[in-house]
Amino acid sequence: MSAMKPVKRLQDLRASLGPGLLLAAAAIGVSHLIQATRAGADYGLGLLWAVLLVNLFKYPFLEYGPRYAAATGRSMLDGYWALSRYALGIYFVFTVGTMFAIQAALALVTANLAIAMTGLPGSPLVWAAGLLGLSAAILFRGRYDILDGAVKWIVAVLATCTLVAVVAAGVHGPAGDWSSAPATAWWSAGGIAFVIALMGWMPIPIDAAAWHSLWTLERARQTGHVPSLSHARLDFNIGYIGTCILAVGFLLLGALVMYATDTPFSDNGAAFAEQLIGLYTQTLGAWAWPVIAGCAFTAMFSTLLTVLDAHPRVMRHMIGQFAGRPTLQTHIGLYRGLLLVIPACSLLVLYGLGSRFTVMIDLATTLSFLTAPILAWLNYRLVTSAQVPANARPGPAMRWLSRAGLVFLSAFALIYAGWRLLG
Template sequence: MSKSTLQGIKNSLGPGLIMAAAAIGVSHLVQSTRAGAEYGFALVWAVILANIFKYPFLEFGPRYALATGKNMIRGYAKMSPVALWIFIIFTISTMFAVHAAVTIVTASLATSLTGIELSVTTWCGLILVLCVLYLVRNTYTLLDKAIKVLMVILAISTIVAMFLAFTNIGFTPQPEAIAPEIWTVSGVAFLIALMGWMPIPIDAAAWQSIWTIERMNETQYKPQLGEVQFDFNLGYIGTSIIALCFLTLGAMVMYGSGQEYAASAAGFSKQLIELYTAAMGDWAFILIAACAFITMFSTTLTVTDTYPRVVNEFVSILKSDDENVEEKRYAYLLVGVSAGSLLLLILLGDRFRFLIDLATTMSFLTAPVLAFMNHKLIHQPEVDEQYRPKSWLYWLSVSGIIFLTLFALIYLYWMLFY
């Protein structure tokens, strides 16, 4: 690899790692662990297929940004007003549930880390206020450096814990343990919830296109396609591997043990940390609690920042505002979106599993439409031939649309007729 390519990769590195920080959250800490705890290794195929078939649609985000110098939201607007409004409606309808879901997980881990017993809504309020203050003061860049280090520590700890669990515990469920049937109403509902954010919602393609543009503006460097792909693949493949690690930990420590997966936020955080301490020893408690909290806090912080930016982009496109107006509006949206998410948390209380399943299921049901839009967008005339997907990625994209549509229809069939 040439020196210039290495420097190019260094200049390009960032958006893929931010995506990884956002992804290693609810889909991994909650849903993957729960899949292993309740079903053993029976749902490994679902995790693998979701990661494979969502790959093209998320990869198209940085690819489109590099090819056109625009984010995907502006691409939707140019492609069709209908596409823009579909994305607006899907975003508005899911953002409060998504934001609330990541916040409640962060709040549960804050309780375990500090030992301070506050209500889950109080912790959520404190965390959201902290996020808003950080983002209004533009200190996210400074915090992001520390988050990436701690995310790496959590990833290494998870892999180490998985191997230690194999060595110290092994897969030894009770002889009478039987995994729940997958093809039932509750089984299909969880299957869709598991795949909904695995490894991250397809909406994140538009987010990453924004991050890619910001990275290019920051470095004043336009990378090669291979350099952008390296950054994306590093984050994407890493999150896919970590998802399987969490599923494995859940299967070996909890499946067939007689334990039930917690329905409350506080119970979940306790169980999550016990997964590590059972494999690594009690000494790991503080390390894992701190890293898990920081990882989820980074997810909450990213989502708290991203949704106001996305909504701001909608309004800017519709009203053709200048940058000064956008900056002021961002601050108002930052407070407004966080307030809306907190209101939803107050209304739902500590209905932890319900909120997580609601957010992830909504994301999965919108996925086929967003996947089709991304597939069509990357083949628009403004995308030069050199940036268009090669044959294997094209057909994987087509297969992904079929896969996501098929499972969405299966879910709707089971919900309506069983």
């Protein structure tokens, strides 16, 4: 009997794993491939503190998603509704206000990587429309296991290639002369705007805590196993810590290969994608081009796919709550309808902004950062409320980290707002 217990615990752990890797797949996209690499290329190691601190201070608010789901058997959206109708209303407004820009930015980056990888003609808008259509077709059946089964290898391959490239670049030494490079002040007008954009999706928007809670419940429904709190948190930590390590890796890669070289990243999307892939080939060799191009595209496509699954899920759930019809929260027809509406509106946003690649990215990430303090506060209120059993609520260390995170996120949001008003 005792020999069976470790086996049973291992089986339960394996059944619980999955949502954390989905979170990692959603995270390792724009925030890592684009923003962290730009930070290293433009500022060297000058913004390493921002990457480390925002990963630290966002941690509790994102961890509260799987914590709440495992402790209560409900999603955070149900928790917001029980906490206050206004709480869910705030999340609804923020989701509608950001999801089209987010989806447009992801589609644009993925489209430009596809153009760079294949060398085929076509405008980024046309490629973005095709990729969004393909993603919607894959998800049309509402199958969680399509996501769960696909992301594991994608994340593992890109992570391995990135870490190898960073080590190779470190062995070769910086491409530029760091000692003679003038220090770039992040507290300038442009610097503050970029820091906010960098931290907006680093490692992922706080909205994703609610996505994670839905994925946790969907994984439990798929496997027939309800995860324990410890297993749900372990699954989250594996994905989250991995994304944090890779964020630092991308920043180091940009710094080692491009900082102080007088070769800034292009604002043109296709040219940017080629420069991004070139970071790897400069350190690993020309042979790596098809491998890295394929990995980068696949990573971005997995992010596009994962986020396109998340937005219809949360919107469907909230529509069901507001309408007083719980059956809508799992209605496949509503999910499919949203799979058509959200990409269509995102393409309109993309069409409106045209080919301004970095403008599109910075807009989406900045919107996410400015909503972060309020969503963080809602998550903290939720997991410290009576809805969560006392033994599942965060301990003193997590509470103090949450309060410090609220101060950090609010302070930078106010700095940015003040700069926009007074600048």
